[in-house]
Amino acid sequence: MCKKFLLMRETMRILAIDPGYDRLGIAIIEGNPSRPTLLWSDCVIPPKGHTEQRLARISEAVTKATKDYSPDALAIETLFFSVNKKTAFGVAEARGAILAVAGIASIPVIECSPQQVKIAVTGYGGAQKSAIANMIPQLLTLTEKKRLDDELDAIAIGITALAMGLTRH
Numbered sequence: 579m580c581k582k583f584l585l586m587r588e589t590m591r592i593l594a595i596d597p598g599y600d601r602l603g604i605a606i607i608e609g610n611p612s613r614p615t616l617l618w619s620d621c622v623i624p625p626k627g628h629t630e631q632r633l634a635r636i637s638e639a640v641t642k643a644t645k646d647y648s649p650d651a652l653a654i655e656t657l658f659f660s661v662n663k664k665t666a667f668g669v670a671e672a673r674g675a676i677l678a679v680a681g682i683a684s685i686p687v688i689e690c691s692p693q694q695v696k697i698a699v700t701g702y703g704g705a706q707k708s709a710i711a712n713m714i715p716q717l718l719t720l721t722e723k724k725r726l727d728d729e730l731d732a733i734a735i736g737i738t739a740l741a742m743g744l745t746r747h
Contacts, residue, residue, distance in 0.1 A: 591617075593649035593685070594736030595640065595676055596728045597657075599668030600624070602636055603728030606647045607718075607736030614718045614737050617647065621729040629668075633675040640679040652680045653688040653739035655695065655731070688739045695731075698738035710734050 589610050596603030605619035622639040624632035643649075654677070657670055680687050690698075696705040699713050711730050714720065717737055 590651065590740060591647060591649045592651055592653050592688075592736045592739045593640070593643050593647065594653045594732045594739060596655055596731035596735060597669055597673045597676055598728055599632065599665070599672050601726065601728045602639065602672065603726070603730070603732030603735075604639060604643055605729065605732040605736050606643065606649065607733065607740060609740060611741045614740050616718050616720060616733060616736075618643075619725065619729050619733055621726045629671065633671060636672050637675045637679055640676050641683075644679060644683045644685060649685060651686045651688050651739065652676070653690060653735050655735055656689050656691045658692055688742070690735060690738050690742070694742070695734050695738045698741040699734045707731075 589608060591606065591608045594605045594607055600623070602622040602624070603619075604622060606617040607614050608617055609615045620639075622636065624635040626632075640652075644652075654673065657666065657673060677687060679685075693703045696710065697703045699705070699717065700709045702709070707727060711727070714730055714733055714737070718733075
């Protein structure tokens, strides 16, 4: 279930994040469900090494995006538990660093499940990652740039946040 914390506005600016320990997808999406616009996106790759250094890099990147773009909300994908518990713990720690930034900046958080993202972008909850990647350019204009899956996932999360209609529950 997607948690929604904002009153509906005609246009919103969303800081969308695909949380990761090795790679963090990040995007700024603005507009409304029928007219999303990508303002910026990137893939942050924290340095290999100690956990605290990796989490600090994630926190710095999210803090910079909040300062540079003043988002109305932060949209983040919910934690998906896979077979690899070590990966799940790393992603959970990255989410903690991201959520702490949102809390410090008093930015409401919208959490969306992977299935909600698939439905919002493709119309089908069982869609493959390739279907999401293929639909994103149909929903908004992308500049010519090589994007990793994590960056595309962040863009999809931003589109989802706009599509869900941001109302207080």
